[in-house]
Structures are given as structure tokens and as C-alpha cells.
Amino acid sequence: MPTVYLNGQFLPLEEARVPVLDRGFIFGDGVYEVIPVYSRRPFRLHEHLARLQHSLDAVRLANPHGEAEWTALIERIVAAAEWPDQGVYLQVTRGPAPRDHAFPKVAQATVFVMPMELTAPPEAAVDEGVAAITAADNRWLRCDIKAVSLLANVLLRQLSVDAGCAETLLLRDGFLTEGSASNVFIVRAGTLLAPPKSHLMLPGITYDVVLELAARLGLPCQVRPVTEAELRAADEVWLTSSTKEVLAVTRLDDRPVGDGRPGPRFRRMHAAYQEYKRTVMRGG
Ligand code: PMP
Numbered sequence: 170m171p172t173v174y175l176n177g178q179f180l181p182l183e184e185a186r187v188p189v190l191d192r193g194f195i196f197g198d199g200v201y202e203v204i205p206v207y208s209r210r211p212f213r214l215h216e217h218l219a220r221l222q223h224s225l226d227a228v229r230l231a232n233p234h235g236e237a238e239w240t241a242l243i244e245r246i247v248a249a250a251e252w253p254d255q256g257v258y259l260q261v262t263r264g265p266a267p268r269d270h271a272f273p274k275v276a277q278a279t280v281f282v283m284p285m286e287l288t289a290p291p292e293a294a295v296d297e298g299v300a301a302i303t304a305a306d307n308r309w310l311r312c313d314i315k316a317v318s319l320l321a322n323v324l325l326r327q328l329s330v331d332a333g334c335a336e337t338l339l340l341r342d343g344f345l346t347e348g349s350a351s352n353v354f355i356v357r358a359g360t361l362l363a364p365p366k367s368h369l370m371l372p373g374i375t376y377d378v379v380l381e382l383a384a385r386l387g388l389p390c391q392v393r394p395v396t397e398a399e400l401r402a403a404d405e406v407w408l409t410s411s412t413k414e415v416l417a418v419t420r421l422d423d424r425p426v427g428d429g430r431p432g433p434r435f436r437r438m439h440a441a442y443q444e445y446k447r448t449v450m451r452g453g
Pocket of ligand 1: 203322347348349352370371372373375376409411
């Protein structure tokens, strides 16, 4: 059983308890992060902590820790866990208070950090690609906040599980936003297209890495709105997230994407991403 951190204490996961009146439980009133760790080295920690700050500011919660404190805490959790590769989950909620929608006058935030085993996507998913479906993006208009209230994402993700697919790609007003738990890129006529960051999508850390690697690879790239028609006519469709890394979508709504195989740009990007991870593991 892994060691977790809860409100100042390090303890076994099965001993960690929060009061039922915690606003995270009652209202989903809290924010979170998942930080990938390779060979016990956190990947883009500063960027994840900056996104945490953005989420906390957006929901008007004070950050309970400075960056040095978070770093020390996460390092301790990572060191105690049995796996070299981990996804460190951290959550901050507005804490326990009598049930009332309005913020409590006095509240003590609940801080929880937990390690999870991180396994790279299976080789078959990388080599063959994965299937996805589309659905209307019926989430709220603050998808840039990494909020624990994930009910819409949960329901949208389950649609793809029910269809035997890996992800649900979301369309809002005729434009691609992202996936239920990932960002989405397409390739058309040799150019990588990425929906721009806005209140309609989570600013993915992997999304940024992929854009940086595209520039390094000399892959033409445009960050601009992507229409549903462009998605459906794409030569390649990619998913990115900290746990999926980069995956090719080779079937969309039961039709092949391009020739139905992961495309040449995907292969280059996947190789570049693996190489980049190796430099991180070496401490570069
Ligand atoms: N969008 C959503 C809705 C997500 O849940 C995630 C993964 N947490 C992402 C995008 C990808 O973000 P990241 O690359 O930081 O994992």
C-alpha cells in the first residue's frame, strides 16, 4: 500500500481519511494535477505547479504551498513509492465545512498527494493506433480549470468505453476542443493543427511538449481553431496526455483516419517524445 500525504501527514493510503463534509466530496469544490514521474524524476514539474496555481486562482483558493514545499513533498512521495515510473496525483479542496454553496468564512484546505503506478501505453496502441468516437462537448465554459468536478468528462469518457474505444473527441459549435481526458491534434496536408488554448480546453502539459518537439522536428504547425470537417478529413489524428503520451487515432466514429494506420508524422513525433523522455530520465 503506497504512502500518501494528507494535510501534513505521511501515512499508508488505507489509513487516509477525509471528513464527509469536505467540499471536495459534497460539491467537487477543488482542483487537482497529475504529474508524470520517470525513473523517479518528475516531468515538467514547474509547468504542472504553474497550472495548479492557475486552477487555484480560478476557483479562488489560496495555494497551501510554495513551489519549493510542493517539490519537497512530491519528492518524498516519489521516493517512498515502489515504482520508478509514477503518476503523482495531487488534490486541493476547499476543505470541510457545513454544507452551503457559498464559501465558508473559515476553511482549512484539504491537501492530498498520492503516487500511482504509471505504465506506458501498450505497444499495440502505439503500433496500431486507437479508436475514438466524437460527442458534443457539453461541459461548462471553464475547461481550462483542472477541477475535480469531472462528471461531464466522466460521462463523455464512458461513451467511448461503451463503444469499445479509447477516447471521446469533443466538438463544440462545429469546432474540435479536446478529448474527455486528453488534448487532440490533427495533421492535414503535412501541417500539424492544434486548437488554441482557451477556456474551452485544458492547457495540456503534453500539448506544449508536442508543440515544442514539432518545432524542433521542423514539422509545419499552426495553432488555430480546427473545424469538425477538418477533423473528419484529417490525414492523422493524435491524442496527447501525461499518461497516454502521444497516440494515433486510426478509427474515428467507425471510419478509418487516413489509411487507417498511424501516420508518418505520428511515428516521428512518437520517437521524438520517447527520446525527450530519455533525456529527462538522465536528468537533462
Ligand atoms: N484535457 C483533459 C480534459 C484532460 O483531462 C487531460 C489530462 N489530464 C489533458 C487534456 C491532457 O493534459 P496533460 O497533457 O497535462 O496530461
